[in-house]
Amino acid sequence: MNRKVVIIIDGQKITAREGEKLLWVALENKVYIPHLCAVKEQERPTAGCRLCFVEIEGTCNPVTACTQPVKAGMTVKTRTPAVDRLVRTAFELLLSEHRLNCGECPKNGSCELQKIARERGLKLNLHRLKPLSKKVIIDDSPRSFAFDAGRCVLCGRCVWADHRIAGVGAIGFSRRGIHRRITTFADRELAQSPCTECGLCVEACPVGALYFKKN
Amino acid sequence: MEGKKETISNYVCEILKNYSVERRNLLPVLREVQEKLGYLPVRAMEKVAEALGIPTVDVYGAATFFNLFRLSPPGKHQIKVCMGTACFMAGGQIALDSFERRLDVRTGETTPDGEFSLEEVACVGCCSLAPVVVVDDFVEGNVTPTRVDGILLSWDIGKKKQREQD
Structure with missing residues (x-):
């Protein structure tokens, strides 16, 4: 597991521990791969955001970097036409679920979606898809933060923070398909859940769905 | 209402006796609870979460994910x-x-x-x-x-x- 191996990412020679996930190796070596749902400590990545696609020499289709263990002699390309196409579509699908009003968003400027768009030259609007009309439902019952479900891209980082870092278990995924969302038990307000307002889920949110109140 | 809550708890406790405290027993337990009560009341889900040692929201997630489960009592x-x-x-x-x-x-x-x-x-x-x-x-x-x-x-x-x- 700890054997050091040499791999090549975009022509750059990189030394990494065998078995480590490719996404984190690349990021540590300043090779940017878009990612939303990945959590380094997670043993079995959800691989749900479909943004971290890369092409590995010898495999016929692009693979998700967050699930790909590093092997000796791997040659990886982070930008190929096939990868770009997959990422572009995945990104647009995510945007169709995300209420776009960056001007009013507390995360404007530090938003992960904005970063991905900047890095990959993608536009922050919809071309082929219509926005999923989501009613604006904001839960501002906690004292220090609020949750705007319309901005949530369902990456699950907050659930990880809540369950595994904070060890609270106040929020989680419910329902499925197009109705999937982050809720508390029985869709209660956050203030009526076991939430301790530790703020770890807010820090984990890559977009402006969970945000600290201004005052 | 109180009496009804008690019955729900008793039924769920009875069912839970046959299962070990493991997360993987969540779905079999929920199925059996629904078979007995006709639906999954909030109280029952809380009881199951407590017994299996998992957050209540995880039970809710599973109960809302599968079409099999219903959260309101079936009508006449x-x-x-x-x-x-x-x-x-x-x-x-x-x-x-x-x-x-x-x-x-x-x-x-x-x-x-x-x-x-x-x-x-x-x-x-x-x-x-x-x-x-x-x-x-x-x-x-x-x-x-x-x-x-x-x-x-x-x-x-x-x-x-x-x-x-x-």
Whole structure:
């Protein structure tokens, strides 16, 4: 597991521990791969955001970097036409679920979606898809933060923070398909859940769905 | 109400006796609870979470993920609106919307009087009658919004007659 191996990412020679996930190796070596749902400590990545696609020499289709263990002699390309196409579509699908009003968003400027768009030259609007009309439902019952479900891209980082870092278990995924969302038990307000307002889920949110109140 | 809560807890405790404290037992337990109670009350989900040592929200996640589980008690009469391909194309959604409006409930819910529960199903096997609605065991074909009114009216009339006879 700890054997050091040499791999090549975009022509750059990189030394990494065998078995480590490719996404984190690349990021540590300043090779940017878009990612939303990945959590380094997670043993079995959800691989749900479909943004971290890369092409590995010898495999016929692009693979998700967050699930790909590093092997000796791997040659990886982070930008190929096939990868770009997959990422572009995945990104647009995510945007169709995300209420776009960056001007009013507390995360404007530090938003992960904005970063991905900047890095990959993608536009922050919809071309082929219509926005999923989501009613604006904001839960501002906690004292220090609020949750705007319309901005949530369902990456699950907050659930990880809540369950595994904070060890609270106040929020989680419910329902499925197009109705999937982050809720508390029985869709209660956050203030009526076991939430301790530790703020770890807010820090984990890559977009402006969970945000600290201004005052 | 208190008494009912107690019964729910007792039933769930009884069921939990047969299972070890492991996360993987969540679905079998929920299935058995629903078999016993007809649905998954909030109290039951809390009890299951406590017993298996997992957050309540995880139980809620599983209960809302699977179509098998229902969170409200089934009504006296169950209205199932077919959303199979043929019925969907022929306007099943319109029939469903009509029921939602007329009964003032959403899909998966039960009317406050406990009379009707509304559900979505996939193909009941008589696509030539699309859009199809099954009320209890009775199949209704070509269900337009007017027919929806008719179905509900006939139940009302039937109930009134029953009352007069009594």
